[in-house]
Amino acid sequence: MWQNMLLKSVEQGLVFGIMALGVYITFKILNFADLSVDGSFPLGAAVAASLIVGGHSPFTATLAAILAGALAGYITGFLNTAGKIxxxxxxxxxxxxxxxINLRIMGKPNIPLLNQPTVFSIIQGDIKKIFPGFPTQYTYLILFIIIVIIVKTLLDAFLKTQLGLALRATGDNPQMIRSQGVNTDMTKIIGLSFSNALISLAGALVAQYQGFADVGMGIGTIIAGLASVIIGDALVGEKSIFIATLGVLFGSFLYRFSISLVLSFRLAQASDLKLLTALVVILALTAPRFKKSLNRKRSNIYAGS
Amino acid sequence: MLVLENLSKTFNPGTPNENQVFNGLSLKVEDGDFITVIGSNGAGKSTLLNAIAGVFPIDGGKIYLDGSDITGLPEYKRAAFIGRVFQDPMLGTSPSMTIEENLSLAFSRAENISLRWGLNAEKRKLFSKYLSTIPLGLENRLNTKVKLLSGGQRQALTLIMATMKKPRLLLLDEHTASLDPKTATLVNELTEEIIKREKITTIMVTHNLEHAIKMGNRLIMMHKGRIVLDIMGEEKASLTIPLLLSKFEQLQGEKFVEDRVMLA
Incomplete structure (x- = not known):
């Protein structure tokens, strides 16, 4: 049981980690509280599932999901910069x-993907042709690791390009980067598009991993993403971009692992999860203050004795 | 050459906080001018710099730089030819990025930024050469996050960033006001050295009368949104603080008042 639980947590930590990396771009890099996430995650799932059921290749479907997510991010950015919202x-x-829009795309609230080809089933089939002894129970794990490494490497590299530096400065000190000749409206829109593209990619992959797309699957995504970002920041830190994004992925794993731990000990039922997640985020956000006042009390005690 | 023609600007028009800063301000800045600007409280010194830099749109008038009308250009586009250092050392640099990353942003100022690497060995070498010209030991700390630097170090870094790609115009807004006297002197020396070496046309707002008199080739005193004194050449060279103050009193019939003004 333990082994299975750990495997599932790592798988989920990785695939939802892609979403958390998207949240990292807006919340940490751009300093932009982007709540589009709860819509762009199921958007990715809706686009991918509808296209797969419609007979398109799962690869095309996943790519379309990425583009749809980028468009959603663009719209949020446009509303914020041009519309001053x-x-x-x-x-x-x-x-x-x-x-x-997701309901329109799907045509119904839920699309099952059972007996449909997915990117995972196709790749697994191809690998089995070459290595018949391939341990199929690890297909998801291995593919998720590969995808996450690609996404993380791309993101890390992007943040070191001229454009990436401008994006980071936009979140850090917009006045400074404007006085260096960068259009901060443009960098914001690029960051939001990139972020939501990743989040939609995660949605598309999760739909194919779970075997369905559901219009309600986005609820609380932002909180889960935030929890991953905050846990990663607290435990791993942000010495460099490489370390920070690694921390986000680790935070995502730890978040999924603690949830399965809570569920497997029957400490809560599945419907309590959103509440628990919110509590985790509240705790993580307020912990630094608690620590301070606790230290103060302690030093008062010492001073008294 | 920078020409300001009949600038007018009113903040919060139509509200109880309405504040008319200028009404018909004109100024001609020659190439190579190093102008120091002093003035009483609310004279419009910072507003003047912000209007030139395009921080906000002006209500009326025109701004020309080298003959072309830049009045409607947004701030980030004017940054292609205007370098700026602010009073607040926090404003000019990106705190959670490293020294070399900040310099890289300044290095590609006015260029189309792209997906090329922000840093490479060649740039790093160049940056440490730039930094070795100031006696702050920053050339060996390229990888340090800027938030770990002192205010003086950050201002020196901002100054280097503003002048690295020679700007057509340098705007200094009380850039040494929040530094301790020793660091302020250092940053001022660095400022003069860079401006002289690169022959950069500069407008510097200061509340330190001594700096205003000692630095630059031209001194402007502003009062209530107008330029009341414009002293240059020989007259500027022989100027003293008492002389400057008496000139002001003669002109305005009132005493020069600035809370933070430094007479020595």
Missing amino acids: SDLLAGILTMTSLYS
Whole structure:
């Protein structure tokens, strides 16, 4: 049981880690509280599932999901920069619109992908032709590791390019980067598109991994992503971009692992998960303050004695 | 050459906080001018620099740089030919990025940024050469995050970033005001050295009368959105603080008042 639980947590940690990397781009790099996530994650799932069921290649379907996500991010960015709508509200508007759009794309609230080809089943079939003894129970694990390494390497590299540096400066000090001749509206839109493209990719992969796309699967995605980012930051730190993104992935794994731990000990039922996640994020966000006041109390005690 | 023609700017028009800063301000800055700007509280010194840099749109008037009208150009586009150092050392650099990453952003100023690497061995070498010209030991700390630097180090870094690609115009907004006297002197020396070496046309706002008199070739005093004194050449060279203050009192019939003004 333990081995299986660990395997599932690593798999989920990796695939949802792609989503968490997207959240990292907006929350940490751009300093933009983007709530489009709850809409762009199921958008990826909806686009991929609809296209697969419609007979398209799962690879085309996944690529289409990435593009759809980028478009969603673009719209949030456009609302914020050209429309001067605050970041929170721009994200909420996109997210809310996407709920209807996702239903339109899917035509119904749920699309099962059982007996449909997925990127995983196709690759697994190809590998088995070459290595008949391939341990199929590790297919997801191995493919997720490969995909995540590609995504992480691309993201790390991007953040070291001229454009990537400009993006980081936009979140850090917009006045400074404008005075260096960079259009911060443009960098924001690029960052949001990139972020939501990753989040939609995660949605498309999760749909193919779980075997269905559901219109409600996005609820709480942002909180799960934030939890991963915060846990990663707290435990691994952000000495460099490489370390920081590694931390996000580790945070994503730890988050999924603690959830399966809670569920397997029957400490809570599945429907309590969103509440638990919110509590984890609240705890992580307030912990530094608690620590401070605790230290102060302690030093007072020492001073008294 | 920078020409300001009939600038007007009112903040919060139509509200109880309405504040008319200028109404018909004109100024001609010759190539190679190093102008120091002093003035009483609310004279519009910072607003003048911000209007030139394009931080906000002006209500009326025109701004020409080398003959072309830049009045409607957004801030980030003007940055292609205007270098700036702010009063707040926090404003000019990106704190959570390293020294070399900050320099890289300044290095590609006014170019189309692309997906090429922000840093490479060649740039690093160049950056440490730039930094070795200031006695702050930053050339060996390229990989240090800027938030770990002192205010003076950050201002020196901002100054290097603003002048690395020679700007047509350098705007300094009380850039040594928040530094301790020793560091301020160091940054001022560095400022003069760079401006002289690169022959950069400069406008420097200061509240330190001594700096205003000692530095530059031309001194402007502003009062209530107008230029009340414009002293250059020989007259500027022989200027002293008491002389400057008496000139002001003669002109305005009132005493020069600036909370933070430094007479010595």
